[in-house]
Amino acid sequence: MSEKKQGFFSKIFKKEKPTPIENAPVEEIQKIELQEKQAKKTKTKKPKQKAKSKVKAKPVKKPIDKAEHQDVGPPETTPEWVEEHTPAPTPAPSPKKPKKKSWFNRLSSGLKRSSDNLSNNITSVFTKKKLDQATLDDLEDILIQADLGIDTALTITKALAKDRFDKEISAKDVQIILAQEVEKALTPVAKPLLIEQTNSPFVILMIGVNGSGKTTTIGKLAQKFSDEGKKVMLGAGDTFRAAAIEQLQVWGERTNSLVIKKPTGSDASGLAFDAYKQAIDEKADVLIIDTAGRLQNRSELMDELEKIIRVIKKINQNAPHAILLTLDATTGQNALNQVEIFSKKAGVTGLVMTKLDGTARGGILVAIAKKYALPIHYIGVGEGVEDLEPFEAKDFALLIAGQTE
């Protein structure tokens, strides 16, 4: 406010010494009034200029608004309520930074159980004492219990022993080294899923055990790809259950993606074939094919998966371009076996780990990375469409080790 006042008065008393109004004597006040009048007179000259500048300002503003309107205006399919309740279109905010931050927050709360588990156990062992063999053994146990895997556990304890043996060490020091080693293990596998346009439609086959999050992940991916302007189609390859087809249909409607389906009980490979043909005809950019959940030890179901892939290859030898295995983080060590068998049978090209929010066993991702070196494309930390993001080694490592500052 005081800045405003100053600006106003300095405008009026352009050529006068600035006099604080509260200390002004009577003559000064009279002077002020007089000059105020003069100032008003001079103002009457200025309006022309001001009016001019106003006239000028308008046309500049309008075309910008118009351009923005054209660029970011709602698509034809915008639901009615958007038109009713949304005021004039505002310029699209730069979505990246806030999105990144809110994802980091979601990831942070999602991984909380895993990181609390590790941090609490580490703190209980490292209470300001010298690093000896017994403490190293305890740490090794903690890391193995947290599902990080024996390899990672040994790498971390070795790294600690090398530099800090017989020296005082705090829980925080251990967490720093843990974060560094986890990041080292995960960096080579943190690879985004690249949708190569030369392969259009890019065919993704989603596989995994029952309830691992295949269909939900398909919905989340469909949203991402269509947000990028890609034409997405979905194949309802889980032909066993009517509810599975309906579930995909809902995601299709939500994400504006055409769903190719057949009656319950139809042959899944036939559906995959038809969906691919149709995606080619429709010039889709991406086709994501759902499959029924199957336990890796059910050989007849694994054979069916092989058949689906074989049939897709009849259309294009290079398809499916991605075979994504969804892994439920809450299954812990069993996930290793799933990677092993699904890879052998179906040639998994990349992984998506879901439900990291529902477990203290998020460390399993590190064990899988070390053992199989398969790309980890995405991780899921919730049921919402926004709860899936490309996997980033550093964020994950810092959070799981409780090293966020």
Ligand SMILES: Nc1nc2c(ncn2[C@@H]2O[C@H](COP(=O)(O)OP(=O)(O)OP(=O)(O)O)[C@@H](O)[C@H]2O)c(=O)[nH]1
């Ligand atoms: N908390 C949490 N829940 C998830 C996540 N991903 C999926 N889910 C939930 O897990 C449950 C199973 O997900 P689906 O997508 O149906 O799993 P699916 O692999 O398709 O299951 P089947 O078709 O039966 O094999 C649903 O309730 C999802 O909402 C995640 O990242 N976090």
Ligand SMILES: [Mg+2]
């Ligand atoms: Mg499903």
